[in-house]
Amino acid sequence: MNRLRWKDYVLMLAMLLLCLAMAFPMVWMAYSSMKPNRLIFTDPWSLPEQFTLERFSEAWVVGNLGRYFTNSMIVTSTTVLLVVLLASLAAYAFARLEFRGRQPLFYLFLAGLVIPAQTFVIPLFVLLRNLGLIDSYPALILPYTALGLPMSIFILHAFFSTLPRDLEDAAAIDGCGLFRIYSLIIMPISKPALATIAILAAIDSWNEFLFAMLFIRDTMTRTLPIGLYIFYGHYDIDYQMLFSGLTVATIPLVLFYVFFHRFIIEGLTVGALKE
């Protein structure tokens, strides 16, 4: 059964080549950063003559990428925290508790799954402006959280519904209140599902562009996607600088992925299964 037939070798080779082709754009971006502009212009495929890392640090500084990175971190981590907290509370109530309005409220959240963000960007802008939140972190944190809730509640609701009630019943008999049950019993065993929604919320929040462009103009609180876009605007013909900036911004993400990929992929596959 474990013997590899020649067909398998062919498949492996084909897949390997395909994956290398898929990875090539990123590789190209990285090595182009080490070529001078003229060379990039005249011979795009060629490999660099020297390996220098100077440009990377220059791009980081010039593009103010550190600041933007920090801002994205702040916004994303706060969003994820809020989403996990709020969605799990609500999903648990929807999954386990009987109360009037349960069904309609649940569907209300589900409606959020299909509404595109452009629908309310204009009134949201006005609302945030009236609240004086423009150019501040909450201008992004609050909408991102709100947008992350529907999917998270949906996934967690499905997950909680599949949990056996024994533990909860036992705890209740022991005199545990609902909140205790939620925090001490349900949450610990829900780690895979919580991981899934945390990852999804993190990816969406990190990449978000429209709100970040409209609601934050101050350099101090700007997030990474917009920072990179502006960097692109300034250095559009300084190819080397631009590629350096892109590479430098990519490295932390790739590192994060290298360390946590198992976590991420398992979380998503398990989460998908539960759907």
Added chain:
Amino acid sequence: MTYEGGTIVRTIGQMLFITCLLILLAAGPTLADAVVLDFAHATTGGAWREALTEIIREFEESHPDITIRENAMKDEIYETVGLVSLFHAGTPPDVYFQWGGWLVERDVSEGWAAKLDEELARDSWKDSFSSAAWDDATVGGEIYMVPHGMDITNLVWYNADIFARYDLQEPETWEEFMDLCQTLKDAGYTPIAAGNKGVGWPMGNWAGHLVSRVIGESAYDDLLKLEEGTSFSDPGVVEALGLLADMVDRGFFNIGVNVIDASEARMSFFMEQAVMHPIGSWLVSSARRDAPELNYAGFDTPAIDGQGDQSSMIGLTVGYMIAADSPHFDEAAKFLRHLTSVEMQRYRVEHTGEISAVRGTGDAAVDPRFELLVDITEAAGTTVAPPDTGYELEVAYAFYDAAAKVMDGIDPAQALQEADEAIAHLR
């Protein structure tokens, strides 16, 4: 029976507290002592970028209680959503760059612009500027913009070495211009580098100038103001765009005009891959930094057989404005006085080769191109306003779309008809 409300309330209370904390943190501490001037503009590169940095530095040194916080955006972003959204969001800059003419009018009607007559009258500040500079800065008889320079929005820059190699002269007529292009093409060059990516203002502005040359300046003005009886499909307009279409057909442009950014076409010109590049007077500033060795010159669009003033130039005055609601009017005025002082402007002209609106700066120019720019402005009988700074943006962009379509080989009549449809709702 245990009531868990306490724990819940506590947790919710904690969450509220954290959120409040975040909001407070984000609202940010304001510096109690120093005044921070928010300065928004569209200078992201070229020699002027360097000169501006120096000018700001000198100002901050001599005024330690004032700090300038710059918000520099790419010009296209600045013109379209950038500046406008700063005002929309309630976080307007104190001082900001603007193109004279319609945009100044727009700012005034939105209530964004501060009136400057009084301030200009103090210490004869107003007299330090050349008198021609005020047209584009005035609305309803009142001044709202401090003039800084005169932009020639479009002229044809060319590589003087290559011209010399083929014994070519600056063309006086459009026919001569076409012959010149053909010669270069036959010799294996890309005659003209153009980058029209985005809203398409580079080619759109040239197209606008051509239209004004063919149908006349006041007809052009009426056209873009959507006056009764005008239409983009008028034969004169079609004829003007036909001139561009003809050039496209004959292969005088690079490929992908609409996908390449203006700065990339400029790069192509600097790297001597293309012989000519139609763009504004600010090229001089870029060239000083990015192509100091390039031997180049420029000429205004050659004479066309048409109704308009064939010596006309397309251009406008640009300058800086102060926001009406700015709490730092005095500091902003101080900064602008510094910026437009003869000393700073001489430094600027020397460094960038741009034309200053301030008197007594002309002879500071070191760049040979400065002379030809001044010549064009002095020889121009009339100045035509560019579509996107002289007229309603939606109309301008519809016109630019038509020009962009022509650059892709689409029939001018069809392109202009579609433009008519696009702005029909505005009539």
Added chain:
Amino acid sequence: MQRGIDRYTPYLFVLPALVIFVLFVLYPALDNFRYSFFDWRGFGPMEWVGWANYERALGSDGIFHLAFRNNILYFLGTIGSEVAFGLMIAFLLSKPLPLFSGLRVLFFTPMVLSMTIIGILWSYIYHPQIGLINSLLAAVGQQDAARAWLGDPQTIIAAVVITSGWTYGGFFMLLFYAGIKRIPAALAEAARLDGASEWKIFTLVTFPLLRPILVIALLLCWTGSFKAFNLFWVMTGEGGGPYHSGEIVATWIMKQAFQFSRMGYGAALAVIMTIVVVVSSTAYLLYSNRQRLEY
């Protein structure tokens, strides 16, 4: 009924989420509907215009129609480049061969990159002068096929479709892979022993059992194609491409509201888009549910 609950606890559990959601999603979405009946520049007076915005959107706004058509094209394209591609890779990589789990990880990598980075990077891959595609074509002697991929109205949507496929292929691959793993191996083995080819196994065993996931995948692809903004904005140069050939509804709304300051009109466009998406998604889900019951 568990002890420790009073009548209010469930509401307290739901309340925080509800407050944030209502305040920052529902209320603005409803307010948007209100805005669509006015002509408004974002500040200053709002002028009631009734159905005028809708009339213009559905009637004379050719660019809106073009943008809508582009969205549909994009959706159709991404069914291939994202869903079908992801499905194919999922199937091919589902065999327990060495390296394959590593390759799955590799395929998913673009998903963790910032969309902005991807958009900028691919703008340069498609670049007429320095791009990989054109120089590759030149290297194999096909210079004439070289074009300005993002500047040519005929290829611009396709170019973004391919980039989307590169980005989201991994996501759909994982989705389908999870489903494939649920299929009892015995089924495939039995078919194999019976002499069925891989292709037959895929079409007659795997694919039918993946139907529920496919339903969800197509829905995500549909709603996702309308949400797409980032890639288009970055790759088509502030949205639109040359004379709107790459304009999608989302970018056109942005321009109307924030460039031309016509917030009421932008709101109307957003309402139309939402209605289309919501109605179609709901209908689709109901239909596929009914199908499943009969199945």
